[in-house]
Amino acid sequence: MSRIPHYLKERIEEINKRALLYNYEVHTLPKWEKVIITWIALIIFWMIVSASIEWQNILVGTIVTFLVSLLMYDMFTNDIRRKGNVIVKALRITFLYIPQYIFIMAFRLLESNLKVLKHAILMDINPGIIKIDSDLHSHTGLTILANSITLTPGTLTIDTVRQLDESKLYVHWIDIETLDRTKAGQIIKGGLEEWLKNIFW
Amino acid sequence: MIEYLFLLLGIILMISGSLGVLRFPDVYTRLHASTKCDTGGAMSILIALAMVSEAPMLIKVKFLILAFLIAMINPMVAHAIARGAHKSGIKPEGVIDVYARDGF
Numbered sequence: 001m002s003r004i005p006h007y008l009k010e011r012i013e014e015i016n017k018r019a020l021l022y023n024y025e026v027h028t029l030p031k032w033e034k035v036i037i038t039w040i041a042l043i044i045f046w047m048i049v050s051a052s053i054e055w056q057n058i059l060v061g062t063i064v065t066f067l068v069s070l071l072m073y074d075m076f077t078n079d080i081r082r083k084g085n086v087i088v089k090a091l092r093i094t095f096l097y098i099p100q101y102i103f104i105m106a107f108r109l110l111e112s113n114l115k116v117l118k119h120a121i122l123m124d125i126n127p128g129i130i131k132i133d134s135d136l137h138s139h140t141g142l143t144i145l146a147n148s149i150t151l152t153p154g155t156l157t158i159d160t161v162r163q164l165d166e167s168k169l170y171v172h173w174i175d176i177e178t179l180d181r182t183k184a185g186q187i188i189k190g191g192l193e194e195w196l197k198n199i200f201w
Numbered sequence: 202m203i204e205y206l207f208l209l210l211g212i213i214l215m216i217s218g219s220l221g222v223l224r225f226p227d228v229y230t231r232l233h234a235s236t237k238c239d240t241g242g243a244m245s246i247l248i249a250l251a252m253v254s255e256a257p258m259l260i261k262v263k264f265l266i267l268a269f270l271i272a273m274i275n276p277m278v279a280h281a282i283a284r285g286a287h288k289s290g291i292k293p294e295g296v297i298d299v300y301a302r303d304g305f
Contacts (some may be wrong), residue, residue: 016218016255024243028286047259048259048263048266049263049266051257051259051260051263052259052261053259059254061232064203070298102246105272109237109240109241109244110241111217111251112237112241113214113217113238113241113242114238116217116221116233116237116238117214117220117221117238119221119225120217120220120224120225120234123224125225125230125294126224126296127229127230127293127294127295127296128293128296128297128298129229129293129297129298129299129300129301130299131299131303132298137253147276147277148270150236150276150279151237151240151272151276154233155235156229156232156236156279156280156283157276157286158229158280158283158287158300159279159280159287159300159305161282170299170300170303170305172229172233172283172293174230174233176295177295179297182229184300197239
C-alpha cells in the first residue's frame, strides 16, 4: 500500500467516504414510517398544548397534524436507526428507553448541582478544555449527546465536529482527572452513548 | 408535604448557582454554575408548582412541558455563549486548551 501514488490515494479515500455515506443513507426508515412517527408525536403535543378532550378538537388536530407531518416528515426521524419492526421499536422507545433516560438524567442533574455548590464553596477547581471521541454520526444523536454532557457533573460542551468516519466533542472540564482521550471519554460519557446508540446511528 | 421539599430544593439550587457565578474566575467556569443550577432549580420549582396547583390534569402537564423545554434549551444557550466567547478571543484559565491548539 505504500507504493500507491498520491493522486490514487486521494481517489481511494474519496470512494471510501462515499461508500460510508451510502451505507448510512440506506439505513434510514422508509417514508410511511417516518410520517406515522411524526404524526403521533405531533398529536400528543397538540393534545397537551390545547388541553381539551372534545371530539371536534381531536378531529381538527388529527387532520392538521397529518398535513404537517406530510410536509415535514424527515425533520427529526431521519436519524433513527433502522432495526426491527416499527411497532415493537415504538413501544420499546416509549416504555423502556425514555423512562430510563429520564431516570438517569434526573440523578446526574442533581449530582451536578451539588457538585457546583461544593466547587463554589471550596474552590478546588482545575479547569481546561479537552477533546473526546464519539461513535455517533447523526445530527440528532450528537445534539442530544452534547446536551446531556452539558447537564452531567463537571463538564460543558463547547463545540462538536461531525465528520463521516469520526466525530469529536470539545469539552470544558472543571476538574481535570486525566488527559488521555479514551479514558476521559469513558468518564465523561458514561452510559449515555450506549443508550443513544439504541435509537440513533 | 413533598411539594414544599421540592420548592425548598429549587431555592437552594438557585442560591448555589448564584454563589458559583459570583465566585468562579472566568466565563467558562461561570457558565457551569449558571447552566446546571438554573436547569435543576427551575425544573424542581416547576414540578412543585404542578403538584401544588389545583388545576385539571391536562393543565398540570403544561408545567412538565415547560420543564422539558428548559432542559432542552438551556445547554444549547450555554454552548452558544461558550463558543462565542472562545471565538472572540477570551482565553480560558487552566491547564490545557485543546480547542485553541486545534486551530479554531
